[in-house]
Amino acid sequence: MAEAKMVNLTIEGRTVSVPEGTSILEAAKTVGILIPHYCYHPSLPIPGVCRMCLVEVEKAPKLSPSCATSVAEGQVVHVHSERALEARKGVLEFLLINHPLDCPICDKSGECELQDFTYQEGPAESRLRDPKRFNPVEDFGGDIMYVPNRCILCTRCVRFMDDVAHDTVLNISERGDRALVGKFEGKDLTHAWAGNIVDLCPVGALLSKDFLNKARAWELDRAASICPNCPQGCNIMIEVRDNSIARLKPRPNDDVNKFFICDYGRLNYRWMNRQDRAELPMVRNGANLAVAEWEVAIHSAARLLKDAKPFVLASPMLSNEALFLLTRLLERKGGTGVFRVATGEEAPLPGVEDLALRRDRAANVHGAELLGYTRSENPLADLGADDVLVIADDDLRGMTVEAAARAKGVIVIGTAVPDGLDNISVVLPIANFTEEEGTFTNLRGRVQRFTQAKSPPGQARPSWLVLGDLLGALGAQDSFFLPSDVFADLANARPEFSGLTYDKLGMRGLPVLNAETAGATR
Amino acid sequence: MAIGVKVLDRPIEDVSYIRATLKGMGLTLKHLFQEKVTVQYPEQKWGISPRWRGTHRMLTTETGKAKCVACGLCPTVCPANCIKLVPGEDEQGNRYPLVFEIDEFRCIFCGYCQEVCPEEAIHVGRHYENSEYSRAGFVYDLERLTSQTHPVCEMWDPEDPKGE
Numbered sequence: 245m246a247e248a249k250m251v252n253l254t255i256e257g258r259t260v261s262v263p264e265g266t267s268i269l270e271a272a273k274t275v276g277i278l279i280p281h282y283c284y285h286p287s288l289p290i291p292g293v294c295r296m297c298l299v300e301v302e303k304a305p306k307l308s309p310s311c312a313t314s315v316a317e318g319q320v321v322h323v324h325s326e327r328a329l330e331a332r333k334g335v336l337e338f339l340l341i342n343h344p345l346d347c348p349i350c351d352k353s354g355e356c357e358l359q360d361f362t363y364q365e366g367p368a369e370s371r372l373r374d375p376k377r378f379n380p381v382e383d384f385g386g387d388i389m390y391v392p393n394r395c396i397l398c399t400r401c402v403r404f405m406d407d408v409a410h411d412t413v414l415n416i417s418e419r420g421d422r423a424l425v426g427k428f429e430g431k432d433l434t435h436a437w438a439g440n441i442v443d444l445c446p447v448g449a450l451l452s453k454d455f456l457n458k459a460r461a462w463e464l465d466r467a468a469s470i471c472p473n474c475p476q477g478c479n480i481m482i483e484v485r486d487n488s489i490a491r492l493k494p495r496p497n498d499d500v501n502k503f504f505i506c507d508y509g510r511l512n513y514r515w516m517n518r519q520d521r522a523e524l525p526m527v528r529n530g531a532n533l534a535v536a537e538w539e540v541a542i543h544s545a546a547r548l549l550k551d552a553k554p555f556v557l558a559s560p561m562l563s564n565e566a567l568f569l570l571t572r573l574l575e576r577k578g579g580t581g582v583f584r585v586a587t588g589e590e591a592p593l594p595g596v597e598d599l600a601l602r603r604d605r606a607a608n609v610h611g612a613e614l615l616g617y618t619r620s621e622n623p624l625a626d627l628g629a630d631d632v633l634v635i636a637d638d639d640l641r642g643m644t645v646e647a648a649a650r651a652k653g654v655i656v657i658g659t660a661v662p663d664g665l666d667n668i669s670v671v672l673p674i675a676n677f678t679e680e681e682g683t684f685t686n687l688r689g690r691v692q693r694f695t696q697a698k699s700p701p702g703q704a705r706p707s708w709l710v711l712g713d714l715l716g717a718l719g720a721q722d723s724f725f726l727p728s729d730v731f732a733d734l735a736n737a738r739p740e741f742s743g744l745t746y747d748k749l750g751m752r753g754l755p756v757l758n759a760e761t762a763g764a765t766r
Numbered sequence: 767m768a769i770g771v772k773v774l775d776r777p778i779e780d781v782s783y784i785r786a787t788l789k790g791m792g793l794t795l796k797h798l799f800q801e802k803v804t805v806q807y808p809e810q811k812w813g814i815s816p817r818w819r820g821t822h823r824m825l826t827t828e829t830g831k832a833k834c835v836a837c838g839l840c841p842t843v844c845p846a847n848c849i850k851l852v853p854g855e856d857e858q859g860n861r862y863p864l865v866f867e868i869d870e871f872r873c874i875f876c877g878y879c880q881e882v883c884p885e886e887a888i889h890v891g892r893h894y895e896n897s898e899y900s901r902a903g904f905v906y907d908l909e910r911l912t913s914q915t916h917p918v919c920e921m922w923d924p925e926d927p928k929g930e
Contacts, residue, residue, distance in 0.1 A: 348837030348884040349861040457853045457861050630775040 253319035259653070260315075268310035268321055269274035271295055271674035278325055280332060280361040283398040284311035287503050289407055289597075294398050295335050296361070300328045307331050320762040327412030329365055336366040342377040342421065344446075345391045352448030352462030358396060362741075379424055384414075387439055388455050391593060392424040401425060401441035408504075411435045425449070436591035436601060441533050443494060447454030452491070454511055459485045465691045467697035468495055468683050468751050470606040472561055472677055473509040476600060477686025480505055482678055482697035489678065489697065490519050497752055500690065502745065504603040506591060519646035522661050523702025533661075533671060538703065542710075545670040546717035547590055548653040552632040554579035555651070558624050559658075560606035562707060563682025564691065565730040566674075567615050568737070569711035570636055572720060579631065582623040584638070602687060607677070611685030614756065627651060637674065637707070640664060657710060672714070673704040680706035681727045683749065685756060691744060692753030803831035805859060816920040817892040821873045822868050823918055824911035831856070832912050833887035836863040840879035841887055849879065866908040870896065889918035 248263035254273050269279050270286070281296035298307040302320040307328060310321070312320065322328060328762075339358065347353040354682040370439075379392035402425065413433055415427030427739035442452045464483040471478040471492070478501035481493045492513050494505040518685075524668040525541035526533040536544075556570050560583050574581050587605045592600035613619065614651050627633060628765045631652040641728045648654060653669040659676045683691050698707070712724040724730050728746040734739045740756040748754060779785070805812050824832045836853035848871075854864035877890045893916040898904055 346837065349835045353837070457836070457855055459853070460842075463838065695786065 245317070245454045251315045253317070253321065255314050256323050261726045262315055266315050268299060268301075268308070268313050268315055268319075268633050270322070272310065272323060272644055273314050273368040274321075275723055276666060276697075277323055279310050280357075280364065281311055282357060282396060283400065285400055285444060286407065288403045288444075291399060291403070294339075294396070296332060297382050298328055298331045298335070298535075299323050300325045317409050332365055333367055333661050334360075336362055337370070340366070341372050342368060342393065343396070343551065344376060346394075350394065350448040351456060352394075352445075352461070353399070355450060357446035359489045363675070374495065377421060377750075379515050382427075384427060384450070386434050387511060388433050388442060389451050389453055389456070390425060391449050391451065392607065394447050395425055397423055397446055398446055398447070399425075400444040401450055404441050404444055405433075405438070405516075408593065409437050410437045410594040411438075413438075414441075437504060437506050439510050440494070441492075443503070447614075455491045459483075459490045461731070464490060465697075467678075467695050469507055469678065469694040469697060470692050471509040471684075472606060472684070473512050473605055474602040475604050475609045476501070476602050476606065476608065476762075477684055477685035477690060477692055477753075478505045478509060478599075479692065480509070482513075484698050486555045487698045490512050495751075499752065500686065500692075501599055502596050504593060504599070508588075508601050516676060516678045518660070521659055521701045521704065522656075522671055523704055525673060526661075526671040528669045533668060540704070541670055541672055542717050544656050544673060545714055548574075548632050548655060549573070549579075549634075549714075549718060552630060553577045553628065554634050554653050555627050555631040556581040556634045556636060557638050558583045558612060558617055559639075560585055560604075560609045560612045561677065562608060562612075562637055563677065563680070564608065564611045564685055564734060564741075565682045565727055566616070566636070566707035567612055567735040569708060569715060569730065570634070571615050571617075571709070572715055573634070573718075576718065578721065580626060581615075581617040582620045583609075583617050584623050584643070585609055585641075586619060598688070600659075602734070606682045607686075610689060611661075611683075611686050611691075613690075614685060622649060625636065634667075635662065638662070657707070657714075659704070673702065674707040675700035675704050679704070680708070683710065683731060686753075690742070690750060690753045691756055693746060693749050693751060719736075723735070767822055793922045797897070801922045814894065816892070816893055817922055818892045819877045819919050820893040820916075821870050821891050821896055821914075822873075822879070822906060822911055823889050823891045823893075823916060824866070824908065825887055825889060825918070826912050831867070832863070832908055833909075834863050834866060834884055835861050835887075836866075837884060839863075839882045839884065843878045843882045845878065845895075846872045847875060848925045864910060866911065868906045868911065870900065870904040870906060877921065878920060880919060892917045 247399045250261050252261050252263050255275060256277055258275045260271050260275050272279050279297045281297040281301060283291055291310040294311045297310040299310045300322040301308045320710060382390045384390050392670045405414045406412050407663050411429055413431045415426055416423055418424060442450050463485050466627045467482045469480050471480045479495040479497040481495045483487055483491050492510050494503055496503050517658045524535045525538050527536040528545050555574050556574060558567060558581055559572055585606050587603045588605050591601055591605045627647050627650055629650050630652055633648055635656045636656040643671050648665055654665060654667050656668055657672045657674055659674060661671055677694060678697045681696050682695050685691050708727050715721050716723045731746055735744050744754060817894060826832055836851060841849040841851045848869040850867040851863055852865040854862060856862035875890060880889045
């Protein structure tokens with residue numbers, strides 16, 4: 245790509261240099277000035293309907309909508325001049341005419357752009373003395389409901405469905421002050437990515453039925469993470485209330501998912517809160533599994549593995565770190581590592597290149613393959629009679645487990661004790677991916693970090709810590725103190741990961757060597 | 767050798783108890799005829815300030831339901847963290863508290879909850895007689911809060927600081 249011509253201008257007394265064709269609004273963002281806006285969204289076409297982003301440009305006869313005005317050489321822009329503030333205050337007063345101001349019961353309260361900008365520069369009191377317009381709440385299908393009273397008609401949702409999801413469902417019905425967002429006859433918001441319009445909505449007009457009345461925005465603790473539901477590796481924000489995950493939100497990443505996540509990923513979070521977890525380490529004592537100290541459990545697992553060949557059934561939901569430490573276990577006696585993946589239907593988002601809910605429904609399929617695990621439909625087929633079966637977080641659901649009886653011993657390193665196995669020797673409870681730190685490798689070979697969102701139940705420990713201790717007990721190496729230590733070891737041992745560190749990955753991730761994505765920079 | 771004792775010669779008007787006794791009796795007699803200040807509690811009660819902040823009360827709508835819409839502002843503003851609120855929906859699909867509990871032992875009676883409430887639902891009460899058989903009894907749930915009838919606090923008004 246040719247180097248774009250740079251344009252110099254002044255915004256609020258600050259000199260800005262941006263490529264030609266950038267809007268004033270985007271240019272202002274680069275120097276930390278957020279011009280209030282509603283209809284503009286970086287991922288959508290620019291209609292300029294809300295008139296909220298009006299700014300004063302010197303030598304221009306009228307105020308200019310900054311979202312739709314390109315920068316020009318030598319332009320002088322005033323965002324907070326008296327004229328611009330007065331205009332935006334007027335726009336806000338019009339928007340608030342029919343807005344019910346029911347913030348106390350609105351789910352958007354606390355993260356609402358209308359609330360924020362009204363506090364910033366809106367009028368303190370309404371001059372309207374007539375009754376407000378009223379329309380009943382409407383069910384838009386899928387996970388979405390529409391509260392027309394709160395709608396400010398920014399048309400972000402309509403444009404998302406038309407131009408990004410390519411599924412024309414929504415429109416603006418009626419005219420003038422009766423206008424509202426409507427559904428076309430016989431259509432419903434059943435598109436696999438429709439849930440994004442809830443995030444796009446700047447006010448509380450479009451709400452998720454799943455999250456309805458569950459928590460206030462300011463009560464939620466947020467942790468940056470990666471969606472674990474498919475190898476696409478969309479960046480997400482996990483939002484937690486009282487150590488229980490309340491909802492998942494997309495986290496912008498231009499190289500992976502832009503601003504979006506699919507509805508499947510958004511709503512499939514209940515398993516992360518499951519209560520029937522393995523909480524205490526257990527060791528077989530006669531016919532039963534008895535609760536044991538961590539040291540005891542680790543050492544009895546190490547005793548089993550000392551002279552036997554391990555056979556690892558890993559879950560592709562495990563982090564690169566855990567999978568790597570399991571390969572260390574395999575290297576000792578030349579064992580085999582296998583994994584299985586549940587599959588579903590692929591659901592692309594047509595408006596964004598290379599973004600889809602993929603067929604495989606697990607986060608780290610690519611990472612597991614890179615680290616030398618074999619994908620198998622019937623993973624226990626090759627289990628030898630003298631092998632020690634290590635079940636690493638696979639729940640064995642929908643799988644025949646008779647073959648497991650052949651094993652010399654069974655070690656479960658998992659978030660829950662799987663059903664249907666009566667020869668488990670040791671259970672080592674681990675944290676699930678929301679309770680520990682680590683990395684996933686997505687299907688384009690991009691290594692992305694996820695952070696801890698909540699605390700693990702009982703005595704469960706992070707997977708990398710448990711596996712590090714187990715390797716330590718086998719005399720293979722020292723224990724690890726941090727997941728970044730494990731990742732540093734991984735980067736040393738595997739050429740694909742060489743040069744990568746947690747610091748270099750940042751929160752946006754980097755591709756492994758020879759990744760499929762052309763033009764990806766390291 | 768005898769120890770010499772110095773006998774002080776004090777004036778009679780200083781050492782006589784008669785004058786002091788009469789003075790004291792005089793004061794007592796004076797109070798006998800004054801207005802009595804003792805309140806015969808609990809038969810008799812002293813009125814408290816309209817701005818008194820005591821144990822809470824939740825006001826109700828005409829239908830007897832709590833006015834609370836579970837907006838979550840009172841648990842947010844509460845400096846003592848004594849309010850537990852779990853929002854949910856009622857039968858009509860309106861936002862409504864599923865759980866609303868105030869731990870009166872933790873409460874510091876600052877009255878912020880009443881001040882912040884957008885629905886004028888939660889109030890601190892003009893009430894000071896609190897006794898329970900157990901500590902758990904001082905965690906007031908929604909039923910307890912709505913069933914109380916004592917008058918509620920009239921908040922301090924910055925434009926009318928003396929409450930006139």
